Amino acid sequence: xxxxxxxxxxxxxxxxxxxxxxxxxxxxxxxxxxxxxxxxxxxxxxxxxxxxxxxxxxxxxxxxxxxxxxxxxxxxxxxxxxxxxxxxxxxxxxxxxxxxxxxxxxxxxxxxxxxxxxxxxxxxxxxxxxxxxxxxxxxxxxxxxxxxxxxxxxxxxxxxxxxxxxxxxxxxxxxxxxxxxxxxxxxxxxxxxxxxxxxxxxxxxxxxxxxxxxxxxxxxxxxxxxxxxxxxxxxxxxxxxxxxxxxxxxxxxxxxxxxxxxxxxxxxxxxxxxxxxxxxxxxxxxxxxxxxxxxxxxxxxxxxxxxxxxxxxxxxxxxxxxxxxxxxxxxxxxxxxxxxxxxxxxxxxxxxxxxxxxxxxxxxxxxxxxxxxxxxxxxxxxxxxxxxxxxxxxxxxxxxxxxxxxxxxxxxxxxxxxxxxxxxxxxxxxxxxxxxxxxxxxxxxxxxxxxxxxxxxxx
Amino acid sequence: xxxxxxxxxxxxxxxxxxxxxxxxxxxxxxxxxxxxxxxxxxxxxxxxxxxxxxxxxxxxxxxxxxxxxxxxxxxxxxxxxxxxxxxxxxxxxxxxxxxxxxxxxxxxxxxxxxxxxxxxxxxxxxxxxxxxxxxxxxxxxxxxxxxxxxxxxxxxxxxxxxxxxxxxxxxxxxxxxxxxxxxxxxxxxxxxxxxxxxxxxxxxxxxxxxxxxxxxxxxxxxxxxxxxxxxxxxxxxxxxxxxxxxxxxxxxxxxxxxxxxxxxxxxxxxxxxxxxxxxxxxxxxxxxxxxxxxxxxxxxxxxxxxxxxxxxxxxxxxxxxxxxxxxxxxxxxxxxxxxxxxxxxxxxxxxxxxxxxxxxxxxxxxxxxxxxxxxxxxxxxxxxxxxxxxxxxxxxxxxxxxxxxxxxxxxxxxxxxxxxxxxxxxxxxxxxxxxxxxxxxxxxxxxxxxxxxxxxxxxxxxxxxxxxxxxxxxxxxxxxxxxxxx
Numbered sequence: 046x047x048x049x050x051x052x053x054x055x056x057x058x059x060x061x062x063x064x065x066x067x068x069x070x071x072x073x074x075x076x077x078x079x080x081x082x083x084x085x086x087x088x089x090x091x092x093x094x095x096x097x098x099x100x101x102x103x104x105x106x107x108x109x110x111x112x113x114x115x116x117x118x119x120x121x122x123x124x125x126x127x128x129x130x131x132x133x134x135x136x137x138x139x140x141x142x143x144x145x146x147x148x149x150x151x152x153x154x155x156x157x158x159x160x161x162x163x164x165x166x167x168x169x170x171x172x173x174x175x176x177x178x179x180x181x182x183x184x185x186x187x188x189x190x191x192x193x194x195x196x197x198x199x200x201x202x203x204x205x206x207x208x209x210x211x212x213x214x215x216x217x218x219x220x221x222x223x224x225x226x227x228x229x230x231x232x233x234x235x236x237x238x239x240x241x242x243x244x245x246x247x248x249x250x251x252x253x254x255x256x257x258x259x260x261x262x263x264x265x266x267x268x269x270x271x272x273x274x275x276x277x278x279x280x281x282x283x284x285x286x287x288x289x290x291x292x293x294x295x296x297x298x299x300x301x302x303x304x305x306x307x308x309x310x311x312x313x314x315x316x317x318x319x320x321x322x323x324x325x326x327x328x329x330x331x332x333x334x335x336x337x338x339x340x341x342x343x344x345x346x347x348x349x350x351x352x353x354x355x356x357x358x359x360x361x362x363x364x365x366x367x368x369x370x371x372x373x374x375x376x377x378x379x380x381x382x383x384x385x386x387x388x389x390x391x392x393x394x395x396x397x398x399x400x401x402x403x404x405x406x407x408x409x410x411x412x413x414x415x416x417x418x419x420x421x422x423x424x425x426x427x428x429x430x431x432x433x434x435x436x437x438x439x440x441x442x443x444x445x446x447x448x449x450x451x452x453x454x455x456x457x458x459x460x461x462x463x464x465x466x467x468x469x470x471x472x473x474x475x476x477x478x479x480x481x482x483x484x485x486x487x488x489x490x491x492x493x494x495x496x497x498x499x500x501x502x503x504x
Numbered sequence: 505x506x507x508x509x510x511x512x513x514x515x516x517x518x519x520x521x522x523x524x525x526x527x528x529x530x531x532x533x534x535x536x537x538x539x540x541x542x543x544x545x546x547x548x549x550x551x552x553x554x555x556x557x558x559x560x561x562x563x564x565x566x567x568x569x570x571x572x573x574x575x576x577x578x579x580x581x582x583x584x585x586x587x588x589x590x591x592x593x594x595x596x597x598x599x600x601x602x603x604x605x606x607x608x609x610x611x612x613x614x615x616x617x618x619x620x621x622x623x624x625x626x627x628x629x630x631x632x633x634x635x636x637x638x639x640x641x642x643x644x645x646x647x648x649x650x651x652x653x654x655x656x657x658x659x660x661x662x663x664x665x666x667x668x669x670x671x672x673x674x675x676x677x678x679x680x681x682x683x684x685x686x687x688x689x690x691x692x693x694x695x696x697x698x699x700x701x702x703x704x705x706x707x708x709x710x711x712x713x714x715x716x717x718x719x720x721x722x723x724x725x726x727x728x729x730x731x732x733x734x735x736x737x738x739x740x741x742x743x744x745x746x747x748x749x750x751x752x753x754x755x756x757x758x759x760x761x762x763x764x765x766x767x768x769x770x771x772x773x774x775x776x777x778x779x780x781x782x783x784x785x786x787x788x789x790x791x792x793x794x795x796x797x798x799x800x801x802x803x804x805x806x807x808x809x810x811x812x813x814x815x816x817x818x819x820x821x822x823x824x825x826x827x828x829x830x831x832x833x834x835x836x837x838x839x840x841x842x843x844x845x846x847x848x849x850x851x852x853x854x855x856x857x858x859x860x861x862x863x864x865x866x867x868x869x870x871x872x873x874x875x876x877x878x879x880x881x882x883x884x885x886x887x888x889x890x891x892x893x894x895x896x897x898x899x900x901x902x903x904x905x906x907x908x909x910x911x912x913x914x915x916x917x918x919x920x921x922x923x924x925x926x927x928x929x930x931x932x933x934x935x936x937x938x939x940x941x942x943x944x945x946x947x948x949x950x951x952x953x954x955x956x957x958x959x960x961x962x963x964x965x966x967x968x969x970x971x972x973x974x975x976x977x978x979x980x981x982x983x984x985x986x987x988x989x990x
Contacts, residue, residue: 357569415643415669416636428680429570440677448670455665459658462651496567 046096046103047085048111049150051078056143063136071135072126075143079119086111099218100157106293107154109360110285114149117277117367118142121270124375124480128270133178141171142274149282153289158207158217161286165203165250168282169196172275176267182384188266195249195259203246209239219294226297237301243290244302250283251339252332254313261320264332269381272328273374276335277367284342288359291346306347310439313340318446322453327377328386330453331370334412337450338366341427341443348434358426361498365411365419365491372408372484376401379473379481391457393466400478401471402461407485411492413454414447419492506547507576507627508562510586511620513540518616524609530601533612537594540619544590547578555579566633571693576627581981584833584974585626585760588840589753593619595959596748599848601952602855603744605652611745618644618749625757631679631694634765638721639672641757645749652743664738671724671731678717682769696764700988703769708776715773718766719781725758726814728781729788739807744851747803751810752844756836759814762821763829763981768988774824781822782908786915788815793922797929802860803850805930806843809886812919813839819916820901824989828904830975830982835897837974838885838967842894845882845960852953853934857942862930867939871946876935878957883931885964887924893967896975 055078062071086108095102103111122139129135148168155161173196177189207217213236214222225232245256252260264272291302313336321333345358379401380390395402411420424447431440473481491498517536521529550557561577578586597615605611621644624637642665649661685702686693693699703714723731739747767774792811799805817835820828852875854860857868869876881892888894898920906913949957967974 410643413669416639421636421639425676425680428676429684432677432680432684437681441674444673444677445670447673448666451669452662452666455662459650459662462647463658494567496569 046089046094046101046154048082048089048115049147049154051082051085052143052146052150054078055082056140056147059136059140059143063134068136071139072122072129075122075139076119079115079122083112083115083119086115095156099220100160101151101154102156103154106285106289106356110153110281110363111150113281113360113364113367114146114153114278117281117371118146120371120480120484121274121277123476124273124371124378125270126476127474128268128378132268138175138178141175145169145171145175145274146278149278152282153285155286155289156219158210158219161290162200162204162207164282164286166200168279169200169250172271172279175271175274176263178271179268182266184266185268186266188263191259191266192263199246199249199256202242202249206239206242206244206246209235209242212236213239219289223294223297226295237298240295240298240302241305244305247283247287247290248309248343251280251287251343252336253309253339253343254316254336255309257313257316257336260336261329261332264335265326265329265386269328269374269378269386272332273370273378276331276374277370280335280339281363281367284359284363287343287346288356292349292355296349303347303349306343307436307439310340310343310347311442313337313343314439314442314446318449318453322449324453325388326386327388327391327457328381330388330457331373331377334450334453335366335370337446338362338412341424344427344436344439344443345430347436347439348431354426355430357498358423358430361419361426361491361495362423364498365423365488368484368488368491369408369411369418369420372404372481372488373412375477375481375484376405376408379471379477388456388460389464389466391460391466392464394461394471397466397469398471398473401473401481404481404485405461406458407488409454409457411488413451415451417489417492419488419495422492422495505562506543506550506559507578507582508574510540510543510547510578510590510623511576511627513543514616514620514623518613518620521616522609522613526608529609529612530597533616534594534597536616537590537597537619541590541594544586548583548587551578551580551583561629563629570632571691572632573630573694574633575630575695576624576633577629578627579981580977580984581760581764581833582626584837584977584981585756586623587974588756588837589619589622589626591963592748592752592840592844595844595956596745596752598952599748599844599851599956600745602950603851605743607651611648611652614644614648615745615749618648622753622757626760629696631683631696631699631765633694634761635672635676635679638675638757638761639669641754642668642672645746645754648746648749649738649742653746654741654743656737657741660734660737660741664734667731667734668721668724671721674717675721678714681714681717699765700768703773704771706770706772708772711770711773712776713773715766715770715777718769719762719777722758722762722766723781723784723818725761726755726818727758727811728784728815728818729791729811730784732788732792732811735811736804736807739810740801740803744847747847748844751807751847752840755810755814756840759817759821759832759836762818763832763985767821767824768985771989774822778822778824782819782905782912785815785818785822786912788812789819789916789919790922793919793926796926797922799926800861800863802853802862802865802930802934803847804860805862805926806846806850809846809923809926810839810843812923813843816898816901816905816916816919819912820904823904823908824986825904825907826979826982826986827900827907829985830978831897831900831902831904833897833978833981834971834975835894835901837978838888838893838897838964841960841963841967842882842885845957845964846886848953848956848960849879849882852949856946858945859942862933864942865934865940866937866943867935868943868946869935870939871943872948874954875946875949875957878954878961879935880931881961881964882957883927885968887927888920891965891968893964893971895968896971 151164411418
């Protein structure tokens with residue numbers, strides 16, 4: 046909880062920096078603040094306290110996902126230093142991102158439907174602005190606009206769903222809803238309609254098919270680093286929320302949302318992977334790849350194994366995916382300085398900047414799920430979690446579409462090592478270089494020693 | 505402990521090689537691979553001294569909550585494959601000395617990394633570890649083919665990678681399925697024996713499903729008809745050393761996997777589907793042999809002959825009897841050695857004459873008699889003449905397949921005739937007859953090439969005349985597998 050206070054304070058501080066003219070100090074302050082938030086977070090481990098009449102509570106799930114979010118955000122800010130200097134206003138924009146972080150943290154820790162909705166809105170609204178932050182670029186404007194319209198629509202559906210659930214149960218409190226469900230009391234039909242609507246809205250937030258149409262355009266149009274933020278922090282937060290809602294609270298509402306979710310996953314796997322395979326823009330390809338990874342994480346939710354294993358699986362997956370994405374987007378950012386995100390921009394990168402090429406290869410192999418990268422263990426956790434459920438056919442589908450996935454990740458590697466590019470070397474600043482290296486090393490380390498992450502839950 | 509060292513040594517060596525520059529890298533790589541061979545022979549000696557020695561196995565926990573262990577062990581069958589790997593890698597490295605590759609440190613580093621993964625595959629006694637090494641072996645060879653391959657390599661290596669990855673993912677599903685059915689004191693386990701027990705506790709239809717999930721991965725790797733379509737193009741386009749790694753050792757991952765991780769795991773699945781697998785293998789033998797006969801390109805001809813040979817090995821494995829499996833192990837050794845020799849010859853031909861087309865070659869014997877003799881010995885080994893290393897394996901394999909089904913043995917036996925046809929005809933076309941224009945430039949061999957060919961020929965003859973020590977290992981390995989089937 047103290048972490049949440051610290052981030053909120055940082056956001057306000059960043060806004061004050063514009064008025065009080067200490068713009069230069071914002072970035073260091075934010076980084077220190079994030080470390081402090083992480084430390085505060087760590088101290089709360091094993092101290093279960095609920096806040097504001099059980100509206101929000103930092104249990105182990107909340108703290109561990111917040112940890113992932115804070116670490117990702119820390120590295121994101123280092124990466125973004127250059128972006129802030131070159132094409133945006135550090136004070137306003139870092140304040141926006143910090144407030145989005147506040148929303149993200151709330152989404153991991155809500156105990157009440159109201160807090161969930163608040164968290165989602167606090168996270169989304171700054172991102173609508175950030176997506177459109179490149180003001181002269183028509184595609185950035187389109188991205189912001191599209192995201193806003195579609196996002197508001199999803200929020201409305203979510204709100205409607207929450208209202209229906211409230212109508213049926215007369216409470217917003219998750220614990221009370223859960224105890225009502227387990228008491229076996231007959232609930233009106235519109236309760237189930239409400240659950241489906243909440244699920245649809247959450248599927249929108251993680252961009253699972255058929256609610257994914259906004260994602261490729263928004264990912265492509267938004268500035269690269271904003272896209273990186275959306276595909277890491279936002280995904281992690283949304284999955285933490287889905288995990289809490291559907292695996293812990295609504296777990297007993299059997300048969301209703303499972304069928305729908307199975308369909309969503311199958312569609313996402315097929316659409317995302319096959320569409321990604323034909324993309325020429327790496328940024329767009331990464332957008333589709335994030336849809337396919339969302340499908341894998343949703344599989345764990347669907348498998349519905351109420352044990353530490355599923356939580357570990359999703360936690361590990363978000364971390365692995367965030368590390369891989371940060372590395373990939375970092376390289377993409379350096380490579381596509383002139384806004385050329387096509388795969389041709391990567392041609393001959395192995396010669397122009399061997400270090401970047403190696404890091405990008407690691408990221409791609411991890412996203413493709415090749416041992417001994419983190420991506421492999423992430424997929425493996427999913428496989429073990431789903432194997433015991435009645436959805437083995439999804440695993441087979443997942444295996445086939447993963448092979449398709451390897452196809453498009455390898456395309457990037459081939460471009461870097463095999464194709465001839467223009468000769469001029471790629472320059473990266475030392476901050477980008479550092480983050481990309483750390484992210485790819487982390488990808489390898491948690492791939493070789495998955496126990497580091499996987500064993501923090503010993504339920 | 506020693507087996508763990510066998511895995512660590514190439515890994516450390518490859519990291520060192522990556523850091524070197526220029527020619528130092530290949531000398532370092534050669535030195536490391538020779539040291540690895542010496543270590544492997546030492547392991548073999550200590551195995552002969554005491555097969556249950558604790559030096560030969562290593563078991564430490566990797567991920568506790570998932571029961572994943574870093575467990576490796578050198579038993580008879582693994583040892584055989586490790587010896588093959590460690591024997592071939594120095595030859596492969598040596599054979600590259602006559603070609604100047606760009607960025608040699610990466611080339612040799614990747615070869616050593618590949619060796620690490622291969623030894624890991626053969627030594628792993630933990631299902632998960634096996635899978636990790638299995639996949640890990642794919643990455644270095646992918647980059648070797650991609651960076652130093654021939655024309656059209658991007659497209660072809662792509663196909664190869666995606667194909668094998670798809671097979672592997674099915675295997676992962678199968679292995680996880682087995683893992684979830686293991687029960688050791690209320691927990692799951694990845695240990696080989698527990699996987700065996702889990703497989704056997706399944707009912708017939710489940711076993712059939714697991715059989716296919718795992719079979720596909722091995723069938724792609726070997727490759728068995730109709731999973732072979734990636735193979736000829738990849739073999740032809742890979743750099744010679746890549747082809748040698750693929751055909752000499754990597755192919756054996758598939759056959760070895762089938763012996764260790766498939767037939768003993770699902771006996772009832774075998775009852776249902778071994779017949780189908782046998783039929784596919786035999787089709788592969790006849791089909792690939794026929795195609796090999798009409799090949800004009802010598803390297804492509806060897807690629808198809810490799811499909812035919814591995815078809816016979818697969819048939820022996822799925823016959824699941826003592827002779828079949830023992831023959832398969834022996835033939836894996838022989839094929840590995842011979843095919844490395846053959847691909848080197850194809851490489852030498854290209855370097856000296858500029859072509860691999862049999863029709864454009866001829867009369868090389870008159871230019872270089874020694875080369876003709878060495879080539880002939882390897883060809884005879886490949887057609888499995890008695891007193892060459894190919895003979896004993898092929899004999900046992902035919903025996904094993906015959907016990908399973910006489911008709912299939914009849915068809916599989918065609919490989920002896922067809923193999924002789926395409927190997928001897930190509931030898932005749934290349935070495936004998938009138939001198940063609942392209943052969944005129946064929947001069948003396950480079951010393952490293954000559955050395956590799958001599959070692960290969962010596963192995964062909966030595967293991968043909970004294971198959972004893974290897975055969976002992978093969979027999980013991982096969983017996984261990986067969987006893988597990990009952």
